[in-house]
Amino acid sequence: MAKQERAARTRETLIRAAAEVFAEQGFVTASIAAISRRAGVSAGGLHFHFESKTALARAVEDRASQALRRVTTERWGAAAAPSGAVDGNALQVLVDSSHSLMALLASDVVVRAAFGLCADVSRTSEVDLRRQWRLWVEAVTRAAARHGALADGLAPQDAAGVVVASTVGLQALGADERDWLAPHALTRFWALTLPQLAAAGTLDGLAPEGSAAHPDSVPD
Numbered sequence: 156m157a158k159q160e161r162a163a164r165t166r167e168t169l170i171r172a173a174a175e176v177f178a179e180q181g182f183v184t185a186s187i188a189a190i191s192r193r194a195g196v197s198a199g200g201l202h203f204h205f206e207s208k209t210a211l212a213r214a215v216e217d218r219a220s221q222a223l224r225r226v227t228t229e230r231w232g233a234a235a236a237p238s239g240a241v242d243g244n245a246l247q248v249l250v251d252s253s254h255s256l257m258a259l260l261a262s263d264v265v266v267r268a269a270f271g272l273c274a275d276v277s278r279t280s281e282v283d284l285r286r287q288w289r290l291w292v293e294a295v296t297r298a299a300a301r302h303g304a305l306a307d308g309l310a311p312q313d314a315a316g317v318v319v320a321s322t323v324g325l326q327a328l329g330a331d332e333r334d335w336l337a338p339h340a341l342t343r344f345w346a347l348t349l350p351q352l353a354a355a356g357t358l359d360g361l362a363p364e365g366s367a368a369h370p371d372s373v374p375d
Contacts (some may be wrong), residue, residue, distance in 0.1 A: 166204050168194045169219060173211040174268035178330075182212060183277050212272050216282035218330050219269030223284060226255035228292045245299035246353055247366055249292065250345050253322050254365040256288065256336060260326055261336040289319045304354055314352050321348070336366065 172194035176185045187208055191201045205211045231248050252276030259266045273284045296311040296318070304316060321344055329336035353361060 165194075165196060165200065166214075169201055169204055169211065170214050171197060172196075172264040173263060174215045177212065178264055178268040178270060181276050182208070182272055193275075201219055209278070211361065212278070213280065213282065215265055216269045216272055216280055216284070219263075219266040220282050220287060222259055222263065222266050223256070223287055226259065226320050227252050227288075230255075245295050246300065246304050246349070246357070247297075247361055249295045249318065250349075250361065250363060251365050252291070252295075253318070253345075256322065257325065257329075257336050257338070257341050260329055261333060267330065271305075271330060274327070277341055283324055285319075288322070289315070294321075304357055306352060306354055309352065317348065317352075 165202050169190065173185070173190045176190050176193055180189070186235060187198060187201060187206065190208075190211065191198045194201070205214065231252065260270065261267075269282070272278070273280060273282065293312065293315040296305070296315040299305050299314070300311040306309065322341075323343070325335050325340060334340065342364045349361050349363055
């Protein structure tokens with residue numbers, strides 16, 4: 156058991172070290188040697204757990220995908236369900252989830268690196284975090300439309316497009332300037348955007364800085 160625990164710790168150390176190197180250097184420039192040095196693990200030890208740099212990148216993306224699921228579908232349930240609490244408060248759920256995403260990007264190098272990897276045209280991957288996020292946002296905006304929470308005449312796909320483009324834009328900018336990932340940047344976006352998205356009579360109940368019940372969305 157102790158041997159298995161050490162192996163698991165080594166594997167996690169390697170994933171984090173790979174994420175740090177990928178975030179700093181990009182996938183093409185990052186080397187196995189740099190990752191093994193960062194982790195304090197020999198090249199042979201690295202290859203025992205991961206056969207290649209590509210395998211390490213996939214592990215980073217898988218960890219990030221799990222983290223993204225925790226702040227979307229696992230926290231709020233299936234937004235596409237025909238009924239449920241998420242439907243009745245869909246726009247606030249969307250605000251809160253976006254704040255959780257930015258908090259992850261700011262605090263977790265694995266998530267930050269994985270978003271960079273999925274945008275890297277030098278490689279392909281079965282994991283696409285931007286698509287995962289887009290599908291979630293589309294599901295929530297459809298839920299909002301079902302319950303009359305969207306502004307009159309606003310198509311759910313148009314609302315989703317604005318939100319996805321803006322949040323992914325903040326993620327991309329935040330890769331170099333971390334202030335773009337700060338809560339105040341996203342709060343300003345929602346303060347400007349919610350009046351255009353929300354149906355009449357529902358705006359006053361929405362908190363662009365995140366709901367009081369949402370621990371990740373307290374503005375700085």
